[in-house]
Structures are given as C-alpha cells and as structure tokens.
Amino acid sequence: MNNPITLRGLSTISFWAADLEAAKKWYTELFGFKPYFERPGYFEFRLGDTQAELGVIDSRYSPTRSAASPAGTIVYWHVDDVKATFEKLLTMGATTYEEPVERGPGFVTATVVDPFGNILGIMYNAHYLEVLESLKKS
Incomplete structure (x- = not known):
C-alpha cells in the first residue's frame, strides 16, 4: 500500500524575540543548558525525549503578517x-x-x-x- 506520510513530526518550533541575548539567557536558565546551535539572529535548543528543536529568531525576521501580541x-x-x-x-x-x-x-x-x-x-x-x-x- 502506497500511503505517503505528509507530516512526519515536528522539526523546529520557532519563537521570536526582539532582545535575542535576553531570550538566550532566559531559555538557558529555564532549560539548564546552552543552545546547541547559534548563528547571528538565531539560536536553537534540542529538547526532550525526541530532541525536538526550539529555535528563537530575532523578531526583525518575523513574517510580516505576524500578530503583534500573543496569538495563534x-x-x-x-x-x-x-x-x-x-x-x-x-x-x-x-x-x-x-x-x-x-x-x-x-x-x-x-x-x-x-x-x-x-x-x-x-x-x-x-x-x-x-x-x-x-x-x-x-
């Protein structure tokens, strides 16, 4: 039976932050370890049993149609x-x-x-x- 899987699992969950350094410090304190990957404007943690990725991106790069307040x-x-x-x-x-x-x-x-x-x-x-x-x- 040919039944392709279209959604195979979460790859990266993206959060946004205007103050990326403050966000990195806050999430590092919450998780108890530093991001495993960083580049200008972005950092990532691998979390939990399946090592899901939580990426935090400089809010300057957020989609233009993003909500201005918590939503979605x-x-x-x-x-x-x-x-x-x-x-x-x-x-x-x-x-x-x-x-x-x-x-x-x-x-x-x-x-x-x-x-x-x-x-x-x-x-x-x-x-x-x-x-x-x-x-x-x-």
Missing part, C-alpha cells in the same frame, strides 16, 4: 508536573495566559507568555507517556 497555535510540551513547571515559569518572569486546567483524566494543560511575547504551552499528557513506552518496546 499553541504547542504544548509534555512535563511531568504542570503546576510546578507553571510556577517556575512565573517566577522567571513569564505571565499567565491560562492557568493549569484538568482536561480529563491524565491531561492537564497550562500556558504562559514568555518575557518576549511567545505563548509557551505545557501539558501532562498520559498518551505521550504511552507512546514513549511503546517506542521503547519496539
């Missing part, structure tokens, strides 16, 4: 403790976009706006853990 699609990163992660983000200067909400058994979400205007979603997702476990078995 929210990417949720799995975390083991939503409440603790949410509180840590707030103490680091992020602001509440949506407080932690239980969406059903095994699913809790929250969102903050980082100091640079990007929406950062965090989530405890039971299905994420099930998929990880199945990948380990294969």
Whole structure:
C-alpha cells in the first residue's frame, strides 16, 4: 500500500524575540543548558525525549503578517508536573495566559507568555507517556 506520510513530526518550533541575548539567557536558565546551535539572529535548543528543536529568531525576521501580541497555535510540551513547571515559569518572569486546567483524566494543560511575547504551552499528557513506552518496546 502506497500511503505517503505528509507530516512526519515536528522539526523546529520557532519563537521570536526582539532582545535575542535576553531570550538566550532566559531559555538557558529555564532549560539548564546552552543552545546547541547559534548563528547571528538565531539560536536553537534540542529538547526532550525526541530532541525536538526550539529555535528563537530575532523578531526583525518575523513574517510580516505576524500578530503583534500573543496569538495563534499553541504547542504544548509534555512535563511531568504542570503546576510546578507553571510556577517556575512565573517566577522567571513569564505571565499567565491560562492557568493549569484538568482536561480529563491524565491531561492537564497550562500556558504562559514568555518575557518576549511567545505563548509557551505545557501539558501532562498520559498518551505521550504511552507512546514513549511503546517506542521503547519496539
């Protein structure tokens, strides 16, 4: 059966920052390590179980139709403790976009706006853990 996969997985999630050096410092503190890749106007971290990329780009290069305030699609990163992660983000200067909400058994979400205007979603997702476990078995 010929069934091509069109979306194979997240490659890079892009955030924007007018003060790139401040953003690099903030995200380095959050993650506990420095970006693995840098070039003028851009840096990247590899994160989590699948080493997904979070790139931060100088906002001068943002698409001309970008929203001026936090808006759009929210990417949720799995975390083991939503409440603790949410509180840590707030103490680091992020602001509440949506407080932690239980969406059903095994699913809790929250969102903050980082100091640079990007929406950062965090989530405890039971299905994420099930998929990880199945990948380990294969």
